[in-house]
Amino acid sequence: MRVQIIAVGTHGDVLPMVAIGVELALRGHAVTLAAPAPFAASAVRAGLSFHALCTQAEYDRLIGTPNLWRPWRGVQTMFEAVASLAEPTYRWLAAAQATGGSVVVASTLGLGARVAQDKLALPVVVVHVTPFLMESRYAPPRLPGLPLPRLLPARLRHWIGRGADRYVIGPAALPILNAFRGTLGLPPVQRLRHWWNLAPTLILMFPGWYAPQQQDWPAHALQVGFPTADRLGDTPELPEDLVAFLRAGSVPLVFTYGSGMRQGRSFFETAMRICRRMGRRGVFLAPQTGQVPSNLPPGVIHVPYAPLTALLPHAAALIHHGGIGTVALGLRAGVPQLIVPVAFNHFDEAHRLKALGVGTSLSRRRFTPARGARVLGRLLASHDVAAACQLLRIRAAADDGIGEACDAIERAGGLQVGGR
Known part of the structure; x- marks a missing residue:
C-alpha cells in the first residue's frame, strides 16, 4: 500500500505523523511525508521519503510572527497560513495519484487533503491529536x-x-480556501470545523480517560x-x-515553551528566578538561544532539544505552554x-490536567517568580497529585496510539490489519 502523509504545524503536529509513517513503513508500506521543510531531517532519519510543503524561510516567517502567540490573533494568523497551503498540498496529491492510487493521511491542518477527497474521491484519513478540536454541546472545549x-x-x-467559526476561523x-475550491468547481465550505470531520476515517489520538467520548462527536x-513520537525530533x-x-545533582525542574515559540524570553527569565527562589536545579528547553538569559546560574542548563521520554523520568515537575504532545509525555512520565x-x-x-488532579495553570501575567514557586511547591508536596500522576502514568503506558x-x-486502504 502507498501512503501519503500530510503534516502541517510544529513538532507537536508533525512528529506524531512521522511516527505513524515509521510504523506503516515497518509494516511494509511505501510512505511519503509532506510537511514544512524544517522537518526534512526528521523524515530522513526515520527512513521516509519527503516532500516540502513550504520553505524554511516561509516557515520561520510564520513562526516568528508575534501575533501567532496571542489567543485570538494567533488563530487568525495560523488559519490564514494553513489555508494558503491547501493548493500546493492538493497539487502534490493530484500529481501523485496520476501514477497510482494511495491512502492519504492528514493532520488536522492539512486542508489540501480534504480538498483532494472532495475532488478526486481519495481515501482520506484525518488525524486530530487534541480534544480541543472536537465540538460538543455536552463538553465544549475551553x-x-x-x-x-x-x-x-x-x-x-x-x-x-x-462564534469562533463566524468571527475568527471563517x-x-x-x-483563501474557497477561492481555490472554486477553481476546481467545488462548492464553498461553510464551516471549517464541521468540514474537516467529514473524512471517511477520523482518528482521535487521545485516550478516553483523558477526554471522554461525547455522544455528539462524529x-x-x-x-x-x-x-x-518525541524521539523522532x-x-x-x-x-x-x-x-x-x-548525574551531577538533584532532580531538576524542566521548563519548555514549545518548539515553535519565538517570544519566550520572559517565561525563561521567570523560570530562572523560580529555580533560584526554590533552590532547585533547572533544565531549559528552547530551540533559540535568544529566548534564554545568557547569565544562567549554576544548576541551570539550556539545551535546544531533548526527547522528553528520556528526560522526564529524571525530572521533578514539568512547566510548559500546554501543547498536547508535551502534556501527553508529562502524563506518561508521571x-x-x-x-x-x-x-x-x-x-x-490546562483545564483537563486540573480536572485529572495532576497539575494546574497560571496565566502569563500571573506567572511570576513568587507565585510560580508557591504553586510548584504545592504541587510537589501534594500526596494526592503524586498518586494521580502515578495512576495516569500506568494508564498512559498501556496505550498504543x-x-x-x-x-x-x-483498514481504510482495504487491507487486513498488519499490512497483509
Missing part, C-alpha cells in the same frame, strides 16, 4: 482568551464557542491512545552535556505539570 465560567450551561458555552481561512470517529537521545548535568498557556488548545489542556492508528489506516 477556547483561548475566552475564560467562560464553568457554571454556565454547557450548551451556552458551546453556542458562544461557535474570515481567516475560508476566503459517529465514525475512532479514539485511540496518545502518540509517543531533532535528536533521539539526550545530549551528552545534559546527561552529565542530570510528573506534576504547571501550564502557562499561550494560545490555541493550551487553555483547554500509533499502532491503533495504523490499524485504522490499513
Whole structure:
C-alpha cells in the first residue's frame, strides 16, 4: 500500500505523523511525508521519503510572527497560513495519484487533503491529536482568551464557542480556501470545523480517560491512545552535556515553551528566578538561544532539544505552554505539570490536567517568580497529585496510539490489519 502523509504545524503536529509513517513503513508500506521543510531531517532519519510543503524561510516567517502567540490573533494568523497551503498540498496529491492510487493521511491542518477527497474521491484519513478540536454541546472545549465560567450551561458555552467559526476561523481561512475550491468547481465550505470531520476515517489520538467520548462527536470517529513520537525530533537521545548535568545533582525542574515559540524570553527569565527562589536545579528547553538569559546560574542548563521520554523520568515537575504532545509525555512520565498557556488548545489542556488532579495553570501575567514557586511547591508536596500522576502514568503506558492508528489506516486502504 502507498501512503501519503500530510503534516502541517510544529513538532507537536508533525512528529506524531512521522511516527505513524515509521510504523506503516515497518509494516511494509511505501510512505511519503509532506510537511514544512524544517522537518526534512526528521523524515530522513526515520527512513521516509519527503516532500516540502513550504520553505524554511516561509516557515520561520510564520513562526516568528508575534501575533501567532496571542489567543485570538494567533488563530487568525495560523488559519490564514494553513489555508494558503491547501493548493500546493492538493497539487502534490493530484500529481501523485496520476501514477497510482494511495491512502492519504492528514493532520488536522492539512486542508489540501480534504480538498483532494472532495475532488478526486481519495481515501482520506484525518488525524486530530487534541480534544480541543472536537465540538460538543455536552463538553465544549475551553477556547483561548475566552475564560467562560464553568457554571454556565454547557450548551451556552458551546453556542458562544461557535462564534469562533463566524468571527475568527471563517474570515481567516475560508476566503483563501474557497477561492481555490472554486477553481476546481467545488462548492464553498461553510464551516471549517464541521468540514474537516467529514473524512471517511477520523482518528482521535487521545485516550478516553483523558477526554471522554461525547455522544455528539462524529459517529465514525475512532479514539485511540496518545502518540509517543518525541524521539523522532531533532535528536533521539539526550545530549551528552545534559546527561552529565542530570548525574551531577538533584532532580531538576524542566521548563519548555514549545518548539515553535519565538517570544519566550520572559517565561525563561521567570523560570530562572523560580529555580533560584526554590533552590532547585533547572533544565531549559528552547530551540533559540535568544529566548534564554545568557547569565544562567549554576544548576541551570539550556539545551535546544531533548526527547522528553528520556528526560522526564529524571525530572521533578514539568512547566510548559500546554501543547498536547508535551502534556501527553508529562502524563506518561508521571510528573506534576504547571501550564502557562499561550494560545490555541493550551487553555483547554490546562483545564483537563486540573480536572485529572495532576497539575494546574497560571496565566502569563500571573506567572511570576513568587507565585510560580508557591504553586510548584504545592504541587510537589501534594500526596494526592503524586498518586494521580502515578495512576495516569500506568494508564498512559498501556496505550498504543500509533499502532491503533495504523490499524485504522490499513483498514481504510482495504487491507487486513498488519499490512497483509
